[in-house]
Amino acid sequence: MGTSKRGGSARQYAVFMQIRETTMDDLGQVNAVFEASDRARWTKETIRPRDDRVVLVAVTAGEVVGAAKTHFHPDPDGSAPAGHYLGGVVVAPEFRRRGVGSALTRARMEWIWSQASSAYYFANEHNTASVRMHEALGFRPVARFAEFHGVTADEGRSELILFVATLQGFPQQIVNRNGSSGEDLPR
Numbered sequence: 001m002g003t004s005k006r007g008g009s010a011r012q013y014a015v016f017m018q019i020r021e022t023t024m025d026d027l028g029q030v031n032a033v034f035e036a037s038d039r040a041r042w043t044k045e046t047i048r049p050r051d052d053r054v055v056l057v058a059v060t061a062g063e064v065v066g067a068a069k070t071h072f073h074p075d076p077d078g079s080a081p082a083g084h085y086l087g088g089v090v091v092a093p094e095f096r097r098r099g100v101g102s103a104l105t106r107a108r109m110e111w112i113w114s115q116a117s118s119a120y121y122f123a124n125e126h127n128t129a130s131v132r133m134h135e136a137l138g139f140r141p142v143a144r145f146a147e148f149h150g151v152t153a154d155e156g157r158s159e160l161i162l163f164v165a166t167l168q169g170f171p172q173q174i175v176n177r178n179g180s181s182g183e184d185l186p187r
């Protein structure tokens, strides 16, 4: 697969991959990716097919190299709206910067567009890789939160930024009152 550089900052070459729905048989490989990335493991319940979400893997040469899901929140939480949220994406460290995370996210956005015209996503304010990847896919920051549906960033020491992307490609202004970027959103 070329260079073994891990999680490098420079763009390597894109990888040929299949994006498909996750099956129970993928669970072991998905959790190997999550463990290598220091992320919480998925369970069978995380993968169980449901009408209100999609759970995807990226596979190359028969190997799971990334996984991602959506989550439907039926109720708003303060000014964070109800709707379809991207529910986390993780790429194996040795496969990063090759377009895997973007492909998993584009596929989830396409699934959301079949259900709704807005897609939401929360990021830890310090997760530069995640923020840049999602901004490149059309997400725009709209608000900052200390907590969302019980989830905090760095146990409350950091803030969560809410991002939105719309089917029309025009960011929706939800809370941002001054039209600024996420870096200077009202706190």
Ligand SMILES: CC(C)(COP(=O)(O)OP(=O)(O)OC[C@H]1O[C@@H](n2cnc3c(N)ncnc32)[C@H](O)[C@@H]1OP(=O)(O)O)[C@@H](O)C(=O)NCCC(=O)NCCS
Binding pocket: 008, 009, 010, 011, 012, 037, 088, 089, 090, 091, 092, 095, 096, 097, 098, 099, 100, 101, 102, 103, 122, 123, 127, 128, 129, 130, 132, 133, 134, 136
């Ligand atoms: C965030 C993550 C999923 C990105 O996956 P990826 O496959 O490396 O992303 P892509 O190759 O599609 O990157 C697309 C663009 O995002 C930006 N980007 C990705 N990683 C970056 C990094 N480490 N630093 C800066 N920008 C980055 C770049 O603009 C990149 O384009 P480029 O490579 O042409 O410069 C991956 O870093 C990861 O698994 N991180 C750990 C888990 C995590 O934080 N998940 C997000 C939680 S919401």
